[in-house]
Amino acid sequence: MSKPTFADIARRAGVGTATVERVLNGRGGVRPETVEKVVAAARTLDYPRRLPDAHRGIIRIEVILVRPDSTFFSRLSRAFERIAATLDRTIAVHRTFLDEGDAQAVARRIREPGARRGGLILAVPDHPSICAALAEVEAQGLPTVQIVTRIAGSKADYVGIDNYAAGRMAAHLMRGMQQRPGSIAALCHSQIYQVHRDRIRGFSDYLAEHPREDLTFTELLFGHDDGRRSADLLDETLRRRPDLVGFYNAGGGNGSLNQLLRRHPRSRDIFFVGHELTERSTAALREGTMDVVLDQAPEAQARRSIDLVLARLGLHDLPIENPPIRFVTFTAENL
Template sequence: MSNPTFFDIASRAGVGTATVERVLNGRGGVRPETVEKVVAAARALDYQRRLPEAHRGILRIEVLLVRPETTFFARLSAAFERIAASLDKSIMVQRTFLPEDRPEAIAQRILEPGIRRSGLILAVPDHPSIGEALAQVESRGMPAVQIVTRIAGSRAEYIGIDNYAAGRMAAHLLSHMQRRGGTVVGICHSHIYQVHRDRIRGFSDYLGEHPRGDFLFAEVLFGGDEDTRSAMMLRETLQQRPDLVGLYNAGGANGALNDVLRRHARDRDIFFVGHELTEKSSQALRDGTMDVVFDQAPEAQARRSIDLVLSRLGIHDLPIENPPIRFITFTAENI
């Protein structure tokens, strides 16, 4: 293929040919983010001429995360680190951890990062201030994708499992595999993550559509994915509901919940479904404290989010389909 023309590069970058000429001839006067679009388009089209030194800079993709101490976010962060190591040196993946309970700080980082970036990946709670900030940067042409939850008002693509289906699957397995009748409860972080709302809604809908006369879905507990709080809530529930036979944890803190059940006389009588396969949850499956674990493959979510941003930046022409990530169901028989 012949060397692309300024017109080819301009068409791909969505700018005028005069802008391309200024960038590729190093004449300045072009905004940094526009320079990066032009350079990305030139690279994607295999432009042969050496780019001016000032414009052979780094394309930075920033990943906003929370809760580095939790299993899911730790796995997600590690996945981005591994992917970054495999990319061209001209592409940087920067991970930034922010406080989960300070949406205004997350919104501020979205609007004023203090760094030059070309793309944005978010794994943060859904909050109006975050949605407003994201809408602003999207209106400026910033490629953005979402992991973990859908942020209201954003056009950014969502990458993740079908959480409603996961909740329904949890209820399906519990209803068919737990022979004892009694009370069932759910537990999740809170209302701040759409994924947890979807999981609990799917769980509730299934039990409502396929009722068992001896099952009662009694309540949803909000543990904030915090070990101490979640464990305390489960201990109180065990005391208040001696007929507890089912527990669906739509969020984190599986380890703390397993510790409570191991110390309880009825631990093997309670059918426990949770998310995220880890060493501890694998051991809980082998021990019989947990019965089913859904793993949502954060590594696959990280890979697809990077691919989507690079595609939006024009780094490659490969079509990126984005169906729901398939979650994997684990029991003691297949770990």
């Protein structure tokens, strides 16, 4: 193939040829973030000439996550780590974990990253202060992507499953597969995540649209993805509702819930649907304490979010389509 021209690099970086000439010939006078885009574009196109040391820029993509203790977010973090290892050396992926309960700290990090960045990927709660901070950096032109969760009013691309559809699927399977009559309870983190609100809304809507006279959705519980708290809520509900036959967990904490059900005399009566296929939920499916797991493929979400940022920076060859990530339904029969 022929050597890429300044015009080729300019098109890839989204700048003019004069800017490319200044960067590659070390003339200076170009903003650092623009230098990074030009250098990355040149390397992506295999531009053969050695670049001046002063312009060996790194494009830094920051990923803001919460709950490093949760299986899902640790799985998502590892996916970003593996993807980062495959990228050009001019692109760095930095993962930051913050307290999901401290919205002000998350907002500060969005506004003040401490280092120049070329893109931002985040999975954080839907909170007014976080929304305001995100709107500020979006107005400055920073490429942003929301992964897993969605903040209302943001212009960022959203990468994730159709959570409303996931909730409907949970209800569809419970209504069709649980033959016992009785009541149903659902559990989610709280009201701070739009995705959980969507799942519960889908679950409730489906049952309302397809009623079964002998099966009733009776209550919603908030466990904040805390295993002990969630298990205590389920235990109390089992005591209070001897007719409980269905349980949908729209959030985390499946491990503690399964520990409770393993020793509970009514565990085989409860049709349990949860999210995220992990070693623990796989074991629970095999043992029969869980009946269905809906997995949202965090590895696919991480790959898509990186690709979207790179496309916004002009560093991806093809436009990136962004339909909802397909979730996978698992039972004991297809592990």
